[in-house]
Amino acid sequence: MKRFFLIFALVLTMAQARAQTLKVEFFTPSIVHIIKEQPTKSLVVTAQPEQGVAIQNGNTWKSGQLTVKQDANGALTFLDAKGRVLLRERSCSITDGKVSQTFRLDKDEAIYGLGTIQNGKMNRRGEHKRMEQSNLEDFQNVLQSIKGWGLYWENYSPTQFDDDANGMTFTSEVGEGIDYYFMYGGSADGVIAQMRHLTGDVPMFPLWTYGFWQSKERYKTAAETEGIVDKYRELQVPLDGIIQDWQYWGSNYLWNAMDFLSEDFANGPQLIKNVHAKHAHFMISIWASFGPMTRQFRELDEKGLLLPIETWPQSGISHIWPPRMDYPSGVKVYDAFSPEARNIYWKYLKTLFDYGTDAWWMDSTDPDFFNPRESDYEHPVTGGTWRSLRNAFPLETVRGVYEKQRRVSEEKRLFIMTRSSFAGQQHYGSNMWSGDVNSSWDMLRKQVPAGLSFSLTGNPNFNTDIGGFFCGSYNTRGPGSAPQNPQFQELYVRWMQYGLFCPVFRSHGADAPREIWQFGEKGTPVYDAIEKMIRLRYRLIPYLYSTAWQVTSNNESYLRPLFSDFASDKKVWDVADEFMFGRSILACPIVNPQYTEEKVIRTDAMTGWDRQEARGESAVQVDFTTSKTAIKYLPKGALWYDFWTGKAYQGGKSVTLETTFDRVPMFVRAGSILPLGPEMQYVGEKTWDNLEFRLYPGADGTFTLYEDEGDNYNYERGVYATVVFSWSDKARTLTIGARKGEYPGMLLKRQFTVALPDGTTKTIDYDGNQTTITF
Incomplete structure (x- = not known):
């Protein structure tokens, strides 16, 4: 009887599939758009279908690169020009306002992407993930296969991704139809190129953005901010960017007023001028929410363009934790899906632009969404409900700033650093960082595959808080003492050596300051190791800027998983601690402690704000001048040179390296x-x-x-x-x-x-x- 009902359900599903309205349209010979029932009004895709690139013959559509066949049950199969099967549909469902599509993968087929999933993995086989934007994880609904195909699932509501014995399935909470794009690029680069064809290329960032950035949570006065630049110049340590984090506007009731209203920043415009006079650039924190006493709040509220969701900060009193909920902040997120709301946002942001601000730190673009209620998800926003458009919020708020500033000036390139991203966001001048990650070796290890997975969705610009955001557990000698703790020193230096290879090279965090002099003085091992990486970064800028041009003009990536260049070497298919930095450099950062014991840290984006500091631990004596060893795998198919020694190694094997504290293992490919x-x-x-x-x-x-x-x-x-x-x-x-x-x-x-x-x-x-x- 059980078998009978299973067969009946399968037949019913097939019958439903046959009954659905199907539309197959080719955007290029290698990109096909599949619509079942109603299409999604796209916020992401900017390309248009090409006419005449494919021919339909009954239930078969064929271009020069792809063939799409529909079987008797309504399921589609995608084949390449030689007739090899790339991907098969298995079943689909459009019921009760939800949509679901299941695909069949080969048994050992590796798949990648989706976004910055913080679990340390590259291959998404066996993954079960509810994809909703958050502080620490962001999703683009884009994945690709080792077989050279890619898929973009066009839906903006929270979506469940599952890969198991039933197949690979996308299930979205809202949808009037199934809508996705199948792309065949033949390689990781090819899929990325197809995705950018659909959604837009990557504009160039200013040259100076590839230098070193210093930040912390937060510089509390204009004098402190300017003084950081002064100290770097005095020490002759390179610096190009200083970042002013939140509360320069004053109280939480004035949250994100987009002006220097705090008495500690009484002359903000002069601060920016002074930073420029010191040959540095100025980035400032802005948010997707506003306090009730701001002009923005009042104007948006009058027009019904604020959301009722609970967001950060929850209390109007900024210096007390946990939040005093009897003094609610009243802060609300704006409706970024509304063109009118985006116009209002820029109208006030232009004040900071006119002061001379060089770059925007667009924080909480997920946005923060605490204690969600069903009514919150059903709240109407422009073009739908909060649930139906939830995951596209970062795209719309970032796009709004990019488009408005470009209309005002072509003389200053947009540089936006943001905490969240959706598909297509690479086209709007943004670099995403991985959120308020904790300071731990485990989290450092997770940043490498997170950045690579993000890059595989077509978004090349990724960075992290060097050293991790929450380092309070290392403050063993009192508040702010982590930079004197050898456990944190080793972690910070190795994180900086990973950061060397990110498009943005930025030190930031809470609980303790991160400026180089906090770790010692020139001539001491930790200070010298930090300075060495900063100086090397500047030497690499001609390579990095030329790579940036290849990203813009040739659809390449900064962070390249090893299978991008060495797909025939199966040993690299799931390597999560090495990657190519551009086409020439093999980055092999040290992601495990060699001098201290690993400290297990467990925090999340909220509990980390408790700033619970461990105290009274005995000081650890460490000699960072000794050498250690590390084992690294060199991909097959190339000869590799150690960047530091010039020694050559044949690829296709693991090598044991002598390592030092002040050097990151890195190799250069023969022919480079x-x-x-x-x-x-x-x-x-x-x-x-x-x-x-x-x-x-x-x-x-x-x-x-x-x-x-x-x-x-x-x-x-x-x-x-x-x-x-x-x-x-x-x-x-x-x-x-x-x-x-x-x-x-x-x-x-x-x-x-x-x-x-x-x-x-x-x-x-x-x-x-x-x-x-x-x-």
């Missing part, structure tokens, strides 16, 4: 041409008139050096220059091509110093014409 800039106190302090190019023999290779004005949108009109470097390994010849393009202030004549791993160097004069060097 790696540019290194001069040491600088800030971007632009020195011209790139004699770049060093490290050349790694063993394979042919090319590299394109990209340069432009650094901080406007003229590059979109072709105002930039490129120089292509090509290495022939057999001839041992480096050809430096003729410069293409030009921009104001461009160096017409310069030198390049080319260095081999064996120490051989040659310096040549370059005037923009092609030249060749033979080794």
